[in-house]
Amino acid sequence: MVDDLLAFDLDLVAICLTSGLPIPVALALTADATDDRSGLGRIARSMTIGGQDLSDDDRLAPVLEVFEFSEHTGVGPAPLIESVAKELRDSSRRRRQEAAAALGVKLVVPLGVCILPAFLLLSVVPVVISLLSDLTTVFF
Numbered sequence: 001m002v003d004d005l006l007a008f009d010l011d012l013v014a015i016c017l018t019s020g021l022p023i024p025v026a027l028a029l030t031a032d033a034t035d036d037r038s039g040l041g042r043i044a045r046s047m048t049i050g051g052q053d054l055s056d057d058d059r060l061a062p063v064l065e066v067f068e069f070s071e072h073t074g075v076g077p078a079p080l081i082e083s084v085a086k087e088l089r090d091s092s093r094r095r096r097q098e099a100a101a102a103l104g105v106k107l108v109v110p111l112g113v114c115i116l117p118a119f120l121l122l123s124v125v126p127v128v129i130s131l132l133s134d135l136t137t138v139f140f
Contacts, residue, residue, distance in 0.1 A: 003092040006059060009038040010085040017078040023067060024048045043067070062087070 009030055016026030024047040031041030039060055047067070062084045070077035 001092075002059070003088045005034075006038045007085040007088040007092070009034050009040055010063065010081050010088070013040065014078045014081040014085070017076070017081065023070075023077060 012030040012033065013026050016029055017023065021029070024044045027040045027044035027047070031038075031044060034040075036042075039057055040063075042057075043060060043063065063081070066077055066080040066084055069075065070080060
């Protein structure tokens, strides 16, 4: 869920960058619009004022790398930010699919613990008892 919010916020940043806003302004506007739920305001302040170390937040590391790459190479950051947002969404989707698959395995446990023994007691055991009682009349 957190990655989805960050991906949405990065889409907003990409829209701002596509419209021609500078990176710190785009980050600040997005942070203001979303109550800085993703920490993009810290990046904006760091880029404007400088001196703030943002390496402690692993979620924002790809964003920082994109801006550094863009700054060093002159490549526009908007498509790169969009690709980071897409990667975040894809990884979030993969985690949800893995959780759903694990849930399927966990849902089989009640079947094995409750339903299967009940099936055995109500269907197989009476048949076995009936067969044993018929066999005892034949042999004894």
